[in-house]
Amino acid sequence: QSALTQPASVSGSPGQSITISCTGTSSDVGGYNSVSWYQQHPGKAPKLMIYDVSNRPSGVSNRFSGSKSGNTASLTISGLQAEDEADYYCSSYTSSSNWVFGGGTKLTVL
Amino acid sequence: EVQLVESGGGLVKPGGSLRLSCAASGFTFSTYTMNWVRQAPGKGLEWVSSISSSSSYIHYADSLKGRFSISRDNAKNSLYVQMNSLRAEDTAVYYCARGLSTSGWDPSAFGYWGQGTLVTVSS
Numbered sequence: 136q137s138a139l140t141q142p143a144s145v146s147g148s149p150g151q152s153i154t155i156s157c158t159g160t161s162s163d164v165g166g167y168n169s170v171s172w173y174q175q176h177p178g179k180a181p182k183l184m185i186y187d188v189s190n191r192p193s194g195v196s197n198r199f200s201g202s203k204s205g206n207t208a209s210l211t212i213s214g215l216q217a218e219d220e221a222d223y224y225c226s227s228y229t230s231s232s233n234w235v236f237g238g239g240t241k242l243t244v245l
Numbered sequence: 246e247v248q249l250v251e252s253g254g255g256l257v258k259p260g261g262s263l264r265l266s267c268a269a270s271g272f273t274f275s276t277y278t279m280n281w282v283r284q285a286p287g288k289g290l291e292w293v294s295s296i297s298s299s300s301s302y303i304h305y306a307d308s309l310k311g312r313f314s315i316s317r318d319n320a321k322n323s324l325y326v327q328m329n330s331l332r333a334e335d336t337a338v339y340y341c342a343r344g345l346s347t348s349g350w351d352p353s354a355f356g357y358w359g360q361g362t363l364v365t366v367s368s
Contacts, residue, residue: 169353173355181340186345236289236290237289
């Protein structure tokens with residue numbers, strides 16, 4: 136199972152919005168609504184930010200939103216804040232009853 | 246409060262074995278799918294294995310089949326992974342992660358994560 140494709144890095148200024156894409160295939164992202172997004176700060180464990188494409192767990196800011204079109208999922212962060220600077224990973228369930236992660240995207244808040 | 250505490254990591258020689266444990270608390274362990282995810286130093290996340298609430302469904306990453314074995318003890322609220330024939334490329338922080346919902350097999354997301362335990366494979 137190949138990793139999902141994410142941009143290596145994205146950046147934005149405080150208050151702006153950014154979008155991170157996550158491209159897979161019809162065997163994973165395109166075939167299931169089990170797409171999730173994780174935030175990871177240096178030296179910390181990942182934290183679930185979005186599940187089932189567009190749902191936010193309790194406690195996650197509504198500045199984070201998710202969507203999907205075909206084989207590509209997206210994470211949008213609006214009103215960027217300094218604390219949003221982190222690595223972000225997408226993940227999808229697959230037709231092999233496995234999970235696959237994206238390579239990760241480093242978000243820099245300028 | 247959901248807590249997941251991994252243990253058992255350390256330095257092991259190539260070809261050696263190691264058993265990791267994950268002690269769970271703060272939720273009804275027996276009703277959740279549990280997972281192992283690893284992260285090599287400076288690299289991204291890699292799914293390792295998952296086990297359903299009753300151990301009926303077990304899946305492994307293709308690259309690991311035959312070397313790793315996941316198990317759980319619902320009476321002890323514990324998750325395990327037995328790692329054999331370890332290689333340098335298995336060096337990583339290993340995270341225990343809980344499924345999101347209380348279905349027997351949860352393909353949704355990794356809702357809670359432990360802090361991880363470092364496994365280093367080196368001679």
